[in-house]
Structure formats: structure tokens, C-alpha cells
Amino acid sequence: MNDQIADPSHDYRVAEALLAFWADAGVDACLEDAPIDRTHVAPAPAAKAVARATASVTPLVQTGDALGEARRLAASATTLDELAAAVAAFTGCPLSGMGATQAVFGRGNPDASVLVIGEGPGAEEDRQGQPFVGKAGQLLDRMLASAGLTDRVFITNTVFWRPPGNRTPTPQEQAICAPFVERAFAILKPRAVLLLGAAAAKSVLQVDEGIMRLRGNWRDWRLAEGAVSAPAMPTLHPAFLLRQPQAKKVVWADLLALAARLDGEMLEPDS
Ligand code: URA
Numbered sequence: 241m242n243d244q245i246a247d248p249s250h251d252y253r254v255a256e257a258l259l260a261f262w263a264d265a266g267v268d269a270c271l272e273d274a275p276i277d278r279t280h281v282a283p284a285p286a287a288k289a290v291a292r293a294t295a296s297v298t299p300l301v302q303t304g305d306a307l308g309e310a311r312r313l314a315a316s317a318t319t320l321d322e323l324a325a326a327v328a329a330f331t332g333c334p335l336s337g338m339g340a341t342q343a344v345f346g347r348g349n350p351d352a353s354v355l356v357i358g359e360g361p362g363a364e365e366d367r368q369g370q371p372f373v374g375k376a377g378q379l380l381d382r383m384l385a386s387a388g389l390t391d392r393v394f395i396t397n398t399v400f401w402r403p404p405g406n407r408t409p410t411p412q413e414q415a416i417c418a419p420f421v422e423r424a425f426a427i428l429k430p431r432a433v434l435l436l437g438a439a440a441a442k443s444v445l446q447v448d449e450g451i452m453r454l455r456g457n458w459r460d461w462r463l464a465e466g467a468v469s470a471p472a473m474p475t476l477h478p479a480f481l482l483r484q485p486q487a488k489k490v491v492w493a494d495l496l497a498l499a500a501r502l503d504g505e506m507l508e509p510d511s
Contacts, residue, residue, distance in 0.1 A: 306332025306416045314423035320350045320394065323423055327400050333416050335360075335409065340401035342369050346424065348394035353502055355430040355470075356380075356395040357421065359439040359477065360409045366402040371395050376479040380436070383478070383488075387495040392502065393434070396424055398443045414443040425461070426468045432498055433461055433470050437477030444472065451476060456494050458501075473498055 309332045317323035324345040330336075336343070344361040347370045364374030372380050372395055384390050399409040399417045421444070425433070435441040438451035445459050454474040462469035475494040476487055 302332075303412060303416060307419070310416055310419040314419040317423060318427070320346060320424065320427055323420060323427060327420050330420070333399065333401055333413060335399055335401035335403055335413050338401070338404045341366050343400045344369055344371050344397065344402070345400055345420075346394055346396040347371055347373075349391055350394060350428075352392055352394040352428060353431040354389060354393045354434055354498065355425055355428050355432075356384075356393050356434045356436065357440045357444060358395070358397045358436040360397045360399040361402040362406050362479075363402065371397050372478075375482060376477070379481060380478040383491065383495055387492075387499045389495065389499055394424070394428055394430070396421065398440050408439050411443065414439070418443070422463055425470070426463060429468060430470050432501055433472035434494075434498060435472055435474040437480065438474075440477075441474035445474070455490065456497070471501065 310330060313326040313330055314323065317326045324343075327345045328343045330343075340361070344365045348356075358372060361371060362374050362376070365371055365377070371377070380395075381390070384393060398414045398421060400420065403409050403413070433444070435444055438454075441451060441454050442448060444461060445454075447454065447459075451474060455476055456473070458471045458473055460469055461472040473494055475491050478491075481488050481491060
């Protein structure tokens with residue numbers, strides 16, 4: 241035992257085992273560049289209140305700056321390729337500094353009649369720089385193909401950098417990225433929008449209902465300026481379907497309703 245501790249390669253193996261343990265537990269991102277001093281003595285309650293108050297002011301200012309920058313960059317793009325470049329140049333989303341390796345904007349037909357919006361990139365998307373290329377994306381592709389929609393979609397997300405540990409993006413992170421999502425909508429002018437999962441549906445439609453109530457029902461998505469609008473259909477996220485395959489049938493009904501609407505029929509899915 242003592243020999244093992246003295247052996248430097250043992251320390252290395254222990255560190256590796258510890259990292260593997262954390263990775264198995266889902267901890268796969270390092271959030272801070274510098275270590276946190278947890279031995280620091282807690283400040284007095286009054287000092288804490290001051291720190292809380294300033295923390296809630298600073299992000300607001302930063303959010304305002306970032307939002308302004310996002311709007312300016314998004315407005316300068318006139319094509320989806322230019323928009324992808326604008327997203328890549330944007331440094332104001334907090335997620336871009338939380339371990340994501342690159343911006344992930346969109347893939348698909350730049351003349352698509354359907355804009356598909358997911359939640360945010362996962363690990364595989366972060367590696368490849370394309371949305372929905374992991375297991376959930378492969379399932380999405382199979383379902384779109386079965387509904388005859390493959391060449392009729394352009395796919396993006398509410399945020400363009402992988403949230404650490406694949407957590408759900410916060411409403412603030414989604415709001416900072418929203419000018420790019422809205423610009424994609426304005427450039428593409430799709431005939432319909434498919435919203436994958438609760439986080440996408442709530443962020444785009446600005447509603448607070450659960451996805452089980454929202455799915456399968458058409459809502460109007462209209463930009464503030466009123467120039468662009470389209471019917472939007474929330475449905476369940478394909479990652480959810482990987483865990484709950486029995487729910488595929490309702491998503492299938494939603495996709496058929498979407499395809500029927502594009503083809504001019506008004507077929508309402510059962511909700
Ligand atoms: N889940 C999403 O919401 N988006 C992706 O791009 C991949 C998985």
C-alpha cells in the first residue's frame with residue numbers, strides 16, 4: 241500500500257479513476273478557470289446582501305450589452321450562412337465561456353419550408369459543429385424522413401453553445417440568443433415551425449404551459465415587428481423519445497399534421 245502511494249504513476253491512475261467516476265456521474269465540463277477557495281470564511285449577512293444586490297445588477301447590464309450586440313450582429317446577416325458567421329463571432333452568450341468548444345448554428349435546406357428549433361447542442365453537436373447529430377438527432381432524422389420532411393427542414397436551436405453537462409439553457413441564455421433565432425425565422429420565412437421540447441416551445445412562444453398541453457396544437461409565432469409570422473407546432477423532444485419510446489406515436493401524429501399542413505390539408509392531430 242505504502243509502495244503504491246510512493247509510486248507517482250499510482251497518483252496518475254487515482255486521478256484518472258476519479259475523472260472517470262465524475263464523467264460517469266455526468267460531470268463532463270469544467271466551469272471555472274480558477275479554483276474556488278472553499279476555506280474562505282462566510283461574509284456577514286449584511287455583506288452578503290450587498291453582494292447579492294450587486295450580482296443582480298451586473299448581469300442585467302451585461303445582458304443588455306450582450307443583447308444589443310446580438311441584435312446588431314443578427315441584423316447584419318442577410319443569408320443563413322452570414323447568420324452562422326454572425327453567431328460564431330458573437331461572444332456575449334455566457335454559454336460560450338462554459339466549456340463549449342465551438343458555436344453550433346444550423347443545418348438543412350436554406351430554402352426550407354419548415355424551421356425546426358431544438359433546445360441546445362449536446363456533446364456530439366459540440367464536437368461536430370452541427371445541431372442534432374447525436375442519438376436524438378439520428379432519431380429526429382429518421383422520423384423526419386418517414387414523414388417525407390427531410391429536404392423540407394432547416395434545423396437550429398434556442399442556444400448555440402453546449403450548456404455544461406447538457407443542462408437545460410436558462411431563459412436568460414435563450415433570450416441573449418433569441419435575436420439570432422428570430423433572424424433565422426425572418427431570413428427563411430418558413431411556412432411552418434416545429435418546436436422540439438418544452439424549452440424551445442416556451443422560449444419561442446413565450447408561454448409557460450407544460451409541453452404535454454402545448455404539443456400537437458398550432459400557435460402563431462409572430463415577430464414583434466409583425467413582418468414575419470408562421471404557424472408553430474410544439475412537439476416532444478427526440479431525447480425524451482429515446483427514454484420514452486411509447487411517446488413516439490404522438491410525435492408521429494404531430495409530424496403528419498405538419499406534413500399535411502404543408503401539403504395544404506388541415507388535419508388536426510389528436511391531443
Ligand atoms: N438536443 C437539442 O435540443 N439540440 C441539439 O442540437 C441536439 C440535441
